[in-house]
Amino acid sequence: xxxxxxxxxxxxxxxxxxxxxxxxxxxxxxxxxxxxxxxxxxxxxxxxxxxxxxxxxxxxxxxxxxxxxxxxxxxxxxxxxxxxxxxxxxxxxxxxxxxxxxxxxxxxxxxxxxxxxxxxxxxxxxxxxxxxxxxxxxxxxxxxxxxxxxxxxxxxxxxxxxxxxxxxxxxxxxxxxxxxxxxxxxxxxxxxxxxxxxxxxxxxxxxxxxxxxxxxxxxxxxxxxxxxxxxxxxxxxxxxxxxxxxxxxxxxxxxxxxxxxxxxxxxxxxxxxxxxxxxxxxxxxxxxxxxxxxxxxxxxxxxxxxxxxxxxxxxxxxxxxxxxxxxxxxxxxxxxxxxxxxxxxxxxxxxxxxxxxxxxxxxxxxxxxxxxxxxxxxxxxxxxxxxxxxxxxxxxxxxxxxxxxxxxxxxxxxxxxxxxxxxxxxxxxxxxxxxxxxxxxxxxxxxxxxxxxxxxxxxxxxxxxxxxxxxxxxxxxxxxxxxxxxxxxxxxxx
Numbered sequence: 321x322x323x324x325x326x327x328x329x330x331x332x333x334x335x336x337x338x339x340x341x342x343x344x345x346x347x348x349x350x351x352x353x354x355x356x357x358x359x360x361x362x363x364x365x366x367x368x369x370x371x372x373x374x375x376x377x378x379x380x381x382x383x384x385x386x387x388x389x390x391x392x393x394x395x396x397x398x399x400x401x402x403x404x405x406x407x408x409x410x411x412x413x414x415x416x417x418x419x420x421x422x423x424x425x426x427x428x429x430x431x432x433x434x435x436x437x438x439x440x441x442x443x444x445x446x447x448x449x450x451x452x453x454x455x456x457x458x459x460x461x462x463x464x465x466x467x468x469x470x471x472x473x474x475x476x477x478x479x480x481x482x483x484x485x486x487x488x489x490x491x492x493x494x495x496x497x498x499x500x501x502x503x504x505x506x507x508x509x510x511x512x513x514x515x516x517x518x519x520x521x522x523x524x525x526x527x528x529x530x531x532x533x534x535x536x537x538x539x540x541x542x543x544x545x546x547x548x549x550x551x552x553x554x555x556x557x558x559x560x561x562x563x564x565x566x567x568x569x570x571x572x573x574x575x576x577x578x579x580x581x582x583x584x585x586x587x588x589x590x591x592x593x594x595x596x597x598x599x600x601x602x603x604x605x606x607x608x609x610x611x612x613x614x615x616x617x618x619x620x621x622x623x624x625x626x627x628x629x630x631x632x633x634x635x636x637x638x639x640x641x642x643x644x645x646x647x648x649x650x651x652x653x654x655x656x657x658x659x660x661x662x663x664x665x666x667x668x669x670x671x672x673x674x675x676x677x678x679x680x681x682x683x684x685x686x687x688x689x690x691x692x693x694x695x696x697x698x699x700x701x702x703x704x705x706x707x708x709x710x711x712x713x714x715x716x717x718x719x720x721x722x723x724x725x726x727x728x729x730x731x732x733x734x735x736x737x738x739x740x741x742x743x744x745x746x747x748x749x750x751x752x753x754x755x756x757x758x759x760x761x762x763x764x765x766x767x768x769x770x771x772x773x774x775x776x777x778x779x780x781x782x783x784x785x786x787x788x789x790x791x792x793x794x795x796x797x798x799x800x801x802x803x804x805x806x807x808x809x810x811x812x813x814x
Contacts, residue, residue: 332560335414339556342421344704347549349428350440351381351708358537358709358741358757361734361765365510367522367530377538378709384542385550385702391752392544393551394691398471399448401455402618402660405555413559415806416455420447421552423799431787439756439791444548445475446795454800458807470667478753482744483763483788489743491767494736498772506735509728526731533738540745541757542705548754549701550693557697558652563645566652568692573638575689579655580634582685586658587627589675589682597669601661618657620664626654640689652690659687729765733772737764759788 359373368376397405400416424443449467456466498507505517506526513519521527557565568575590601601620633643633651640648662683666676741761748755766781 336556336560339414339417339560340553340700342418342425343549343552343556344700346421346425346428346444346552347546347701347704348708349425349432350545350549351378351705352432352711358534358541358761360761361729361738362530362534364729365522365527365530365731365734366520367527367731367734368534373534374710376535378706380535380538381542381546381709382702382706384539384544385546385705386698388543388547388749390547390550390691390693392749392754393547393554393693394687395471395475395752396444396448396548396754397551397555399445399468399475400452401465401468402656405656411810412455412807413555415803415810416451417552417556417559419454419802419806420444420451420799422802423447423450423795426798427791427795431791434783439479439758439788440545441548441754441756442479442759442788442791443795445472445479445754446792447799449792450796450799451803453796454803458804470663475754478748478751478755479759482748482755483759485744486737486740486760486764487767487770489767490737490740490764491771493740494733494768495771497732497736504732506732507730509730511728513731522731526735529735530731530738533735533742536742537738537745537757537761538709540742540749542702543749544745544754545757546698546701546705549705550697553697553701554693562649565694566648566690567640567643568689569640570694571640571689576634576637576640578685579689580631580637582682583627583630583634583655583658586662586682586686587624589679590623593671593675596671596675597665600665600669618660620661623658623661626657630654630658655686655690659683662686729768730772733765733768736768737761740764740767 359368359370359377362368362373363370424440424447427443428440449472452467453463456463497504501507505513505523508516510520510522513522522530554565571579590597601623630651633647637643640651643651662679665671666679671679738761741757741764744760745755745757769775
């Protein structure tokens with residue numbers, strides 16, 4: 321890990337430390353901001369002592385990050401336009417990273433301070449979109465090109481649909497528990513349990529379900545939210561120390577051959593499907609090498625040249641370390657461009673389903689050695705998220721437990737909401753889609769309250785809804801302002 325500072329000047333090294341610190345601080349805040357929701361139910365119902373609950377939640381968050389992979393990490397990263405990803409090692413790229421992480425930190429701290437269950441995922445996504453749009457405005461490119469809108473729509477849908485699923489599914493699950501066992505003491509609130517049965521803990525089976533599902537929520541939260549920090553760290557490393565991180569230097573010769581073969585097969589694929597993609601990609605009229613200009617970035621007409629370059633560079637290559645720094649950077653650029661062009665082919669062309677599936681498999685092989693994360697990055701993010709989980713939980717616990725409904729939460733309600741959250745976040749993880757733990761769990765609790773025919777507390781619900789509605793535009797605006805301010809300062813210094 322310390323080898324990343326080799327050959328860096330003092331100021332560049334300082335910038336790298338600061339950038340990494342910003343991301344790890346964001347993940348730390350994410351831990352005590354979001355994971356309070358994971359332990360809120362078990363603490364409020366006294367299924368677990370608070371200290372034990374937050375420690376175990378931190379451990380399960382840590383394990384979730386370690387085993388979560390990087391699919392969601394790069395789903396978040398690819399919200400940015402490919403032009404920014406290609407030039408992340410520029411001053412513009414560094415301002416981009418500092419702006420979006422700073423905006424996310426500021427908004428997360430503000431909502432946590434007031435005890436509002438707001439979404440760290442919404443915050444980060446809003447920050448990324450703000451940077452993309454500000455970059456488009458500052459460089460006079462169209463809004464359509466400023467953000468990867470197809471990915472943004474996918475992410476946006478997952479963020480909107482998941483709370484609705486949480487509300488409906490948790491309400492239905494609670495309704496089933498109420499119908500099957502209407503007189504069970506699982507329908508007591510903690511205060512009723514103490515008053516009627518002189519016991520302070522939930523019934524055994526409810527307690528077990530609450531504990532297991534809470535740890536499940538923590539694990540799912542770690543595997544989903546932790547990846548966002550991993551993606552940001554990788555952007556920083558690629559930007560500041562590209563020699564070591566633009567490609568996965570631990571790739572085996574088999575993995576490198578697989579990447580090269582994917583490029584060759586992509587060429588064959590485009591020729592085979594020429595009739596479907598003639599309006600977007602004409603393999604017979606590609607740009608020649610002598611016609612290349614600096615303005616051409618990931619142009620579909622450059623596909624043949626790009627494939628040829630990858631084939632030539634990776635031929636008989638056993639280790640990426642054998643490439644020069646320039647060759648490594650160009651290989652990443654070429655692979656990103658081919659992936660971006662292929663993604664647009666899937667999005668815009670009327671391909672048969674079987675051909676779309678083939679192209680998606682080729683895309684996965686193309687990006688396998690550039691979409692990765694070193695183990696130390698995963699552990700650093702996991703530690704930050706896990707440690708953050710262990711503090712700051714009190715402000716949100718009371719909101720979740722007593723301030724969403726006009727009466728306290730029952731054991732059955734807590735169980736239904738948490739089981740639903742584990743299911744919803746787990747499904748999102750399988751699909752590599754980011755979701756909000758906060759929104760899924762709080763909407764699940766709201767669903768059980770409605771199913772229990774209890775009124776919602778209008779003031780709290782209004783605050784949560786306002787946070788839900790305002791988080792995206794607020795983070796977007798804040799990151800855009802920070803980005804434009806940063807670029808203005810750099811222009812004056814130059």
